[in-house]
Amino acid sequence: MQKYPFITVAQKEHTFKLTALPAGLLTRIAYAAVRRKDNEEGAVQRVLNSARISGIKDFALKMGDFPAAIVLNWIDGTLSENGGFIEIPDKAKVAQIIDGQHRVAGLKQAIDENPAAANYQIPVAIYEGLDTPNSARIFISINTEQRPAPKxxxxxxxxxxxxxxxxxxxxxxxxxxxxxxxxxxxxxxxxxxxxxxxxxxxxxxxxxxxxxxxxxxxxxxxxxxxxxxxxxxxxxxxxxxxxxxxxxxxxxxxxxxxxxxxxxxxxxxxxxxxxxxxxxxxxxxxxxxxxxxxxxxxxxxxxxxxxxxxxxxxxxxxxxxxxxxxxxxxxxxxxxxxx
Structure with missing residues (x-):
């Protein structure tokens, strides 16, 4: 179990913990719960696009700049806090991906090709115990209101x-x-x-x-x-x-x-x-x-x-x-x- 420094961010209705995790650990603990496919709370993701994953893998291997946070929903109980640090267990499928599933999948492929990529520090925003409606609201906010740059x-x-x-x-x-x-x-x-x-x-x-x-x-x-x-x-x-x-x-x-x-x-x-x-x-x-x-x-x-x-x-x-x-x-x- 590793400890990572974090800050708590309080917004209108929710709070989340903002930290940075090694890409290797992130790709092991995070997973995508797909809407209408996975029967569990918080399942809001779409089916993965292999072309996007391949492009992100290439980008990770060539440059590796990922300043935008991966957004997770922690489902494995309550995160332990200790003096400004949180403890992240190295366990599979303890955090659903709300936003960033293609980046996580691309990073995993990059690590498979070059293990050094596992050490990349990736910013992560962690919500805890969100149900499906709240996960969906955050997902929709990111993917509609916070739109990407025009072509x-x-x-x-x-x-x-x-x-x-x-x-x-x-x-x-x-x-x-x-x-x-x-x-x-x-x-x-x-x-x-x-x-x-x-x-x-x-x-x-x-x-x-x-x-x-x-x-x-x-x-x-x-x-x-x-x-x-x-x-x-x-x-x-x-x-x-x-x-x-x-x-x-x-x-x-x-x-x-x-x-x-x-x-x-x-x-x-x-x-x-x-x-x-x-x-x-x-x-x-x-x-x-x-x-x-x-x-x-x-x-x-x-x-x-x-x-x-x-x-x-x-x-x-x-x-x-x-x-x-x-x-x-x-x-x-x-x-x-x-x-």
């Missing part, structure tokens, strides 16, 4: 985070979107960043990154044809959207232009994947002029936001994609690449 903010922070800890494809996509939103580029002023003032029109950074990420992933279309360098990928996307912008002329920045909204951007990327990419590859050219010549988007055929405004997100993006397909006028193909 856009996470992507925005990639530029100042250690790249080996992040998703390389998301970083690459974020770099490309940052370029498309720079001065002189088609989406200058139309990429919506975190904490930016609300505006009509524009494409959220997370939406744009998610749309192009599959194309620049390690097994995506770009790599399949040997286009792996960032500058080449930036140029291709810039040429593509610049060609569409040329067809709109002075109306490109008009708020009626469907392409400056999420559905237009997503629909355009889908069309690029399904039609334009293979066409340009076959022509041996990703130049703006090649793309312009294959699209008949004259003034009468411009895709306007009012045409898709009443549709759902995916339906609106599909409508933009279909309009681009109808405007597609492919010419004969050749070989080689020009960007």
């Amino acid at each position: 856009s903010l996470v992507f925005d922070l990639y530029g100042v985070s250690a790249s080996d800890l992040m998703d390389p494809a998301a970083i690459r996509a974020s770099d490309i979107i940052g370029y498309l939103g720079s001065e002189g580029q088609p989406y200058f002023g139309w990429i919506k960043l975190p904490n930016q003032e609300r505006q009509r029109g524009g494409v959220a950074l997370s939406t744009a990154v998610t749309a192009i990420k599959p194309m620049v992933d390690s097994k995506g279309l770009m790599e399949q044809v040997g286009i792996t360098e960032l500058e080449m990928q930036k140029a291709i996307f810039s040429n593509y959207f610049s060609a569409i912008r040329t067809a709109y002329g002075s109306r490109w920045n008009d708020r009626g232009n469907a392409f400056i909204y999420a559905s237009g951007f997503i629909g355009a990327v889908e069309f690029f994947k399904t039609h334009m990419f293979d066409y340009c590859k076959g022509k041996g050219s990703f130049e703006s002029s090649t793309i312009e010549q294959s699209l008949d988007l004259d003034a009468a055929g411009q895709i306007l936001q009012e045409e898709v405004k009443g549709l759902g997100g995916a339906e609106a993006a599909n409508a933009v994609h279909d309009r681009l397909v109808s405007a597609f006028r492919p010419a004969e193909v050749s070989k080689g690449f020009k960007i």
Whole structure:
């Protein structure tokens, strides 16, 4: 039985003990009681997601920063206190996990791979003897009111985070979107960043990154044809959207232009994947002029936001994609690449 220093935190209706435990001990004493699966008080957890566990394991092995507390419900009687210390027995299943079950599972896998991870100090908040309704209230509070950072903010922070800890494809996509939103580029002023003032029109950074990420992933279309360098990928996307912008002329920045909204951007990327990419590859050219010549988007055929405004997100993006397909006028193909 080991002793650990703690402080008591009193809030509106409950108190809990805040301490730090070695990851090895934490993973032995804590367990997830799953709602509608485990017939016991305090069962509020969801079924584990193996992909999330694997990601947390990798994060633990590479970095191991876990500043947010794992929240437990102690069910093995009353914790013994002695002069500012609590005694934690090394027994299995003495504490239900209210929040942090994926972190605990990920840490366990990390320890299995590298036993040194068992020594990580993990902050832990311990409630005692909560019934199911009270466990559920705390779980709901954490997972609804205390919401995680939006995707856009996470992507925005990639530029100042250690790249080996992040998703390389998301970083690459974020770099490309940052370029498309720079001065002189088609989406200058139309990429919506975190904490930016609300505006009509524009494409959220997370939406744009998610749309192009599959194309620049390690097994995506770009790599399949040997286009792996960032500058080449930036140029291709810039040429593509610049060609569409040329067809709109002075109306490109008009708020009626469907392409400056999420559905237009997503629909355009889908069309690029399904039609334009293979066409340009076959022509041996990703130049703006090649793309312009294959699209008949004259003034009468411009895709306007009012045409898709009443549709759902995916339906609106599909409508933009279909309009681009109808405007597609492919010419004969050749070989080689020009960007």
